[in-house]
Amino acid sequence: MDGSMAPGLWRAGERDRVDFRAQRMRGVELSGTVKAADIVAKLKAQGKEVISFSVGEPDFPTPAHICDAAKQSLDRGETHYVSSNGIPELRQLIAQKSQRDNKIPCEAKHVIVTPAKQAIFESILASIDPGDEVVLTDPAWVSYEPIIRMAGGKPVVVAVDARDEFRMLPEDVASVLTPKTKLLIVNSPNNPTGSVLREQDVRGLCDLAQDKDLWVLSDEIYEKLVFDGQHHSLAAQPGMFERTVTVNGFSKSYAMTGWRLGWVVAPEPALNEISKVQQHSITHPTSFAQAGGIAALKGPQKSIEEMAHEFRARRDLIVEGLNKIPGWKCNKPQGAFYVFPSYDFPMNSQELSDHLLQEAGVAVTAGSAFGRAGEGHVRMSYANSRANLQKGLERIGEACAKLGQRGR
Ligand SMILES: Cc1ncc(COP(=O)(O)O)c(C=O)c1O
Structure with missing residues (x-):
């Protein structure tokens, strides 16, 4: 560089310092x-x-047969890119599991394999415009609110209370809805409170979503850890599959937190948008970890x-x-x-x-x-x-x- 610059360009120090933070x-x-x-x-x-x-x-x-399956996958040389939405066999198994355990009327084409946290990030990024309101509980899992903010959305909280076992009650949700509300985040069983929604709560939330035309993100990552009562998937309720994005995964059920493996089940119009975020960010979760996921779903559930x-x-x-x-x-x-x-x-x-x-x-x-x-x-x-x-x-x-x- 000879130090000469095109007219209109500047040198460091000649304009306000550029802050990294967006x-x-x-x-x-x-x-x-x-x-x-x-x-x-x-x-x-x-x-x-x-x-x-x-x-x-x-x-x-993590159960040994799951670890063995990943090791065998490595030994077979499965260390290259796979399909962005996930290995077809795993998508198929996840769809079958969602139909069988959760009564969600889905097929393999409705599944994207991705870590659960990434699934939440992708779903919120793909659905929220600046100013859109997203309703969630207070307290709630720590990452929902930052993700909503990163997507430009506005978190709107519904306080939950020990007197109601920290359940997200439809009448409380109804009181914070506005015409800008786009998405309702439901997390049952819940982190941090351990609460589990009753069937009547689930029905009430679903009625509200349909009546007010809301999308629902149902985070069911603790599904297998229900001690009293029963887990109810929101996407299984009549008319709900079309407006519900269900997030679930291997971390908690199969003690696989470090594998970074989970999934999202969504109707096609939502899935197409979520796919774009996946393709332009992580591409897909680790190939041989997915072999572990296949073994987890196919193997003993004891x-x-x-x-x-x-x-x-x-x-x-x-x-x-x-x-x-x-x-x-x-x-x-x-x-x-x-x-x-x-x-x-x-x-x-x-x-x-x-x-x-x-x-x-x-x-x-x-x-x-x-x-x-x-x-x-x-x-x-x-x-x-x-x-x-x-x-x-x-x-x-x-x-x-x-x-x-x-x-x-
Ligand atoms: C409620 C909830 N959702 C999602 C996640 C993310 O799960 P994963 O680590 O499988 O991405 C967690 C993890 O603690 C969680 O508690």
Whole structure:
């Protein structure tokens, strides 16, 4: 370069400094649950003993036959690109599973194989225009709101309450709808509260969606972890398939969080748009991980039942244990592997979480990470051994007794 420039061009310093951050990233924070997990990993790496109630993944290994299938796929040299919407056999198996278990009237052509979180991202990006309103609960899983914001949408929250077992009630949803409402996000069984919608709730939400012409994103990732009652897929309700995008996956049911494998089932007009985001972003999930997915759906399903059985026993243990500690109150959730107890110590949920980590070596996630209505609560995952749950509860009891002694 000889230093001469075309007229009208500028040098660094001659115009306002260019900020990397796009407007759409304002108001988007890093994930509170990822942060909490990172802190625990760091403490453990330093040799500190931490009992973690903060993890959002089963503490069971992925069943061996699933791992073997992925290894065999690698050995066969299946390390190249596959079809963007997923390996045809896997799409077919997912469609069959959705028909059989969930009564969703779908075919393989309605399935895209993609990690569940990516499925949510793709679905929201493909459907939301700037200014569109998206209704979700408060508290809710940490990533819905940032994704809505990144897509330019406006999150509109419906507070849910322990008195109603944190269920998303149709009448509460109805009260926040406006002509700009485009999408309703439903998550049952729920993270962070463990709540499970009743059939009447599902019917009411579906009536509302049809009456007000809304699209629904139904996140059913914890489907297999329902201890009391039953799981009801929204897309199975009459007239709902045409307006529902169902997200599900392998992470929680088959203890496969690290595989990054899940799916979305959607009617064709929605699927075509979601496909575009997939094709222009991740192309497809890892080829040999999909071989593991095929083995998961084709193979024995016993591990799911065993895991659910164990989670149920742990739920009972943690709910009972927490309710015995002065200052704590915990309802009995019907699904997933989380409890969302409230407390009456004079501190916010982040301060309480910090206190428990420092004083008791117990990691929980502040309820505020899940929304304003989560304040006054913490989320505790019981994906940990019964012995650790017991020990953690004892330590929480001791650390909270100290709070009382300080006269707070
Ligand atoms: C409610 C909910 N939806 C979606 C996801 C994302 O699942 P995956 O890790 O399989 O992408 C999670 C993960 O914790 C979740 O809790």
